[in-house]
Amino acid sequence: MRLTALAGVVTVLVAVAAGCGGGGGGGSSNTTTGNSSVSGSVKFWGIWAATEQKAFQKVIDGFHKQYPNVTVTYSSKGNDIPTVLSTAIAGGNPPDMADVAQPGLVKQLVQQGKLKPITYAKPAIAANFSSAWEKLGEVNGKPYAFLYKASNKSTLWYNVNVLKQAGVNAPKTWSQMVSEAKTIKASGTPAYSLCGASGWTLTDIFENLYLRRWGQAKYDQLSAHQIKWTDPTVTQSLKDMAQVVGDTGNIYGGTSGALQTDYPTCVDYAFATPPKAAFNLQGDFASLEILQNTKSKPQKDFNVVPFPAITSGANAKAVETGGDLIIAFRDSPAVEAFMKYLTTPQAATIWAKLGGFGSGNKHVPASVYPDPITAATEAPLAGATSVAFDMSDNQPASFGATTGQGEWGIFQKFLQNPSSISSIQQQLESAAAKAYKSGK
Amino acid sequence: MSGSAIYPAEPPGRAVPPEPGGEGRSRYTTGALFLLPAFILLGAWLVYPTIYTIVRSFFGPAGYLGTWVGIDNYRTLFTTSTLVTAIKNSAIWVAVVPAFVTAFGLLFAVLTERISWAVGFKTIVFLPMAISAFATGVTWRIMYQQNPNQGAINALGRTVSDAVSSPGVLSNALPSTQAFQSKGGGLLLKTPLHPGGVALLGLTGIAPGDMPQGAQQAVKPSGQSGAIDGVVWRDFKPGGGKPGVVEQGELGLPGVTVELRDSSGKVEESTKTEPNGSFRFTGLSPGTYNAGIGAATFAKPFGGYSWLGPKLITPALLIAYIWIWAGFAMVVIAAGLAAMPRDVLEAARTDGATELQVFRRVTVPLLAPVLSVVFITMIINVLKVFDIVIALAPESTQANASVIALAMWRTTFTGFDFGTGSAIAVFLFLLVLPVLALNIRRFRRDA
Numbered sequence: 001m002r003l004t005a006l007a008g009v010v011t012v013l014v015a016v017a018a019g020c021g022g023g024g025g026g027g028s029s030n031t032t033t034g035n036s037s038v039s040g041s042v043k044f045w046g047i048w049a050a051t052e053q054k055a056f057q058k059v060i061d062g063f064h065k066q067y068p069n070v071t072v073t074y075s076s077k078g079n080d081i082p083t084v085l086s087t088a089i090a091g092g093n094p095p096d097m098a099d100v101a102q103p104g105l106v107k108q109l110v111q112q113g114k115l116k117p118i119t120y121a122k123p124a125i126a127a128n129f130s131s132a133w134e135k136l137g138e139v140n141g142k143p144y145a146f147l148y149k150a151s152n153k154s155t156l157w158y159n160v161n162v163l164k165q166a167g168v169n170a171p172k173t174w175s176q177m178v179s180e181a182k183t184i185k186a187s188g189t190p191a192y193s194l195c196g197a198s199g200w201t202l203t204d205i206f207e208n209l210y211l212r213r214w215g216q217a218k219y220d221q222l223s224a225h226q227i228k229w230t231d232p233t234v235t236q237s238l239k240d241m242a243q244v245v246g247d248t249g250n251i252y253g254g255t256s257g258a259l260q261t262d263y264p265t266c267v268d269y270a271f272a273t274p275p276k277a278a279f280n281l282q283g284d285f286a287s288l289e290i291l292q293n294t295k296s297k298p299q300k301d302f303n304v305v306p307f308p309a310i311t312s313g314a315n316a317k318a319v320e321t322g323g324d325l326i327i328a329f330r331d332s333p334a335v336e337a338f339m340k341y342l343t344t345p346q347a348a349t350i351w352a353k354l355g356g357f358g359s360g361n362k363h364v365p366a367s368v369y370p371d372p373i374t375a376a377t378e379a380p381l382a383g384a385t386s387v388a389f390d391m392s393d394n395q396p397a398s399f400g401a402t403t404g405q406g407e408w409g410i411f412q413k414f415l416q417n418p419s420s421i422s423s424i425q426q427q428l429e430s431a432a433a434k435a436y437k438s439g440k
Numbered sequence: 441m442s443g444s445a446i447y448p449a450e451p452p453g454r455a456v457p458p459e460p461g462g463e464g465r466s467r468y469t470t471g472a473l474f475l476l477p478a479f480i481l482l483g484a485w486l487v488y489p490t491i492y493t494i495v496r497s498f499f500g501p502a503g504y505l506g507t508w509v510g511i512d513n514y515r516t517l518f519t520t521s522t523l524v525t526a527i528k529n530s531a532i533w534v535a536v537v538p539a540f541v542t543a544f545g546l547l548f549a550v551l552t553e554r555i556s557w558a559v560g561f562k563t564i565v566f567l568p569m570a571i572s573a574f575a576t577g578v579t580w581r582i583m584y585q586q587n588p589n590q591g592a593i594n595a596l597g598r599t600v601s602d603a604v605s606s607p608g609v610l611s612n613a614l615p616s617t618q619a620f621q622s623k624g625g626g627l628l629l630k631t632p633l634h635p636g637g638v639a640l641l642g643l644t645g646i647a648p649g650d651m652p653q654g655a656q657q658a659v660k661p662s663g664q665s666g667a668i669d670g671v672v673w674r675d676f677k678p679g680g681g682k683p684g685v686v687e688q689g690e691l692g693l694p695g696v697t698v699e700l701r702d703s704s705g706k707v708e709e710s711t712k713t714e715p716n717g718s719f720r721f722t723g724l725s726p727g728t729y730n731a732g733i734g735a736a737t738f739a740k741p742f743g744g745y746s747w748l749g750p751k752l753i754t755p756a757l758l759i760a761y762i763w764i765w766a767g768f769a770m771v772v773i774a775a776g777l778a779a780m781p782r783d784v785l786e787a788a789r790t791d792g793a794t795e796l797q798v799f800r801r802v803t804v805p806l807l808a809p810v811l812s813v814v815f816i817t818m819i820i821n822v823l824k825v826f827d828i829v830i831a832l833a834p835e836s837t838q839a840n841a842s843v844i845a846l847a848m849w850r851t852t853f854t855g856f857d858f859g860t861g862s863a864i865a866v867f868l869f870l871l872v873l874p875v876l877a878l879n880i881r882r883f884r885r886d887a
Contacts, residue, residue: 183680187676188644188647188648188650197834198835253587259837260585260836397854405850408835
């Protein structure tokens with residue numbers, strides 16, 4: 001403890017010195033001139049391990065070149081980071097910075113008063129990201145985090161050969177996909193491959209449909225249960241969804257087969273040889289599965305388009321996202337410098353070139369991504385008009401993220417019986433009301 | 441200290457060496473010191489958690505205790521449909537598994553006494569015990585897959601089914617237009633035909649890879665007087681084409697059985713199509729006819745039973761679980777059999793009892809203590825069953841397959857509702873108590 005306190009004093013002194021040295025330059029514009037005057041160290045804990053850790057180390061190396069007197073040490077805590085962080089916080093010794101994948105955790109840490117707002121990085125974030133991205137890192141209107149590494153859950157994967165045999169093009173709109181599905185069925189291959197056994201894949205489809213028809217404001221309200229699940233907007237989105245899940249003869253394995261197929265098996269089905277289905281509604285993460293477990297080649301055998309648009313309005317380009325949020329437990333010039341650096345297109349480009357990385361940074365062009373598939377999945381992030389996290393991030397776990405119960409279980413019932421929309425809405429509403437009431 | 445209860449109380453101040461009370465006290469202190477670690481361990485790991493769980497079950501979902509909710513959690517336990525299903529399923533498990541495991545164990549144990557390769561047989565039956573329940577669950581899940589190409593059990597079903605009736609050449613095919621009506625599993629053109637007419641039987645839903653060998657470009661029939669001409673073809677080309685119209689690039693379907701029915705619906709004639717899909721019925725008397733495709737063409741192959749579906753999942757789990765534990769029962773019962781006095785059996789046989797009588801009247805009663813050990817052990821095992829359910833049941837039917845222990849875990853650690861979770865734990869504890877009491881009484885009797 002004494003050491004930490006000492007380090008704190010030193011940092012303050014350094015900060016004062018830096019302030020004097022700056023000579024009233026002020027503002028954040030002097031980052032390039034005053035680089036060597038910033039010194040200190042940043043202890044950074046993250047999820048990224050193995051290849052991801054190497055990639056992030058390159059990002060850090062890029063920072064070290066700009067700020068020779070700051071040392072950033074990254075250590076990987078793997079997927080256990082929420083546990084590791086809460087233990088460290090309880091012990092009074094959290095790292096300076098961390099990355100976490102759970103927006104709920106960020107909110108929780110803010111409520112506990114453990115996080116420092118990153119107001120200093122606000123201009124930098126605003127310069128590089130659209131306001132939709134900016135909002136993702138805000139808690140109670142204050143910036144506490146920003147989404148450095150993003151994924152795109154609004155994508156549609158398709159089997160190129162099946163579409164060619166059926167003589168149709170990759171769909172741009174939902175209605176186009178539904179009508180093409182009929183043609184694909186007539187060609188002899190089922191149109192859809194669904195992972196009904198993994199409930200979250202079904203709620204992901206619904207969330208995309210809801211976000212893209214009704215926009216982010218409504219989406220956020222539904223996530224927070226300010227709109228009831230019996231609302232007409234939900235009815236309409238379930239009707240949209242029923243156009244796919246209700247087309248039972250057009251789902252590989254039928255309803256009962258789909259309900260026994262978990263993620264990623266349904267991905268394998270769509271890209272198997274011979275193919276068993278044409279379309280797979282899955283986020284960008286499916287590409288890894290296709291490349292590793294099927295013989296399909298990118299572009300030649302499989303390809304990707306944005307999740308088909310439901311309406312032609314502004315919401316057509318909305319994106320459901322996930323990813324790693326950068327948070328800070330301490331304030332220091334070194335932390336501020338590193339935080340600001342991470343918001344720059346340069347910090348995003350270093351990793352983007354290495355693959356497995358997406359960025360909402362509007363100054364990161366599609367050309368930096370290493371291959372056409374990654375460019376196709378990640379480039380829409382920067383152009384997204386609205387961005388939203390998975391709904392389950394804002395819902396009590398017993399409703400939004402428990403196997404066989406709540407949303408996951410009820411959407412599986414919906415797949416089983418797609419005509420019972422009003423009964424499904426009743427079930428969702430009563431389960432949600434119960435979970436929100438008890439807050440569990 | 442209870443020293444004073446054993447040694448008569450001595451008036452204080454009388455120094456009589458050696459002081460018996462002092463010696464007793466130090467002996468008891470030593471005893472207490474030796475017991476202390478055990479008490480601490482038992483207290484920390486059994487007594488405290490038990491009491492805490494019981495207390496916790498009357499409080500809300502979060503925090504060390506949370507807010508007092510009274511018996512609300514217990515009400516939730518019996519009113520939430522997923523939890524009620526779990527309780528019902530556990531009841532089924534208790535009713536089925538111990539009885540079957542004991543019965544199979546007894547059967548195997550008695551039968552293996554008579555065969556020369558008993559060791560081999562016992563090893564095979566006991567082997568599942570050596571596999572973790574999780575691995576067993578995963579293995580059985582694969583065997584239970586509905587698709588006969590994946591699941592071993594349904595593959596067996598398909599072999600049997602195919603031997604009885606073979607699937608049609610175009611089992612997935614569908615009519616391309618509304619011009620058809622279905623007739624006994626086959627298809628029939630709605631519009632009646634006269635001799636000289638033309639029948640267009642377009643089908644879709646046939647993958648290019650499933651096309652019969654040697655198919656050629658379909659030809660639109662011209663019609664001939666006194667005969668009915670027609671064509672059966674894959675009415676699809678990339679983009680969909682025009683349904684019901686024979687187009688360039690659409691192939692005929694050879695080898696399809698075409699039937700011609702008269703106005704009463706009786707099959708007049710049937711024939712097979714040519715490589716270009718064409719067929720012709722000649723020498724027809726005037727009248728109206730209906731052309732169609734026979735049911736055999738569309739006969740579906742065996743699609744497999746949905747073992748992992750909501751209806752069969754619990755029986756499927758029970759089978760896998762009995763498969764694991766039958767070996768355990770067999771080994772225990774066989775040990776009991778080996779220790780049985782042979783002279784009693786010999787005496788019964790000498791007295792003229794049949795083997796069945798010996799088994800029922802002598803073997804089983806003598807084995808009763810061993811059988812009850814197996815039975816009670818199985819009841820306890822079954823009440824706490826967890827791993828095989830989570831490994832075998834796919835997520836979509838885990839709610840249908842749920843058992844008390846699984847529901848407890850899910851409620852507590854994925855729903856983060858520690859109150860209801862504790863209530864389930866207490867409920868499970870209450871269920872196990874009578875069985876435990878029975879077991880303890882038996883231990884006492886044995887001692």
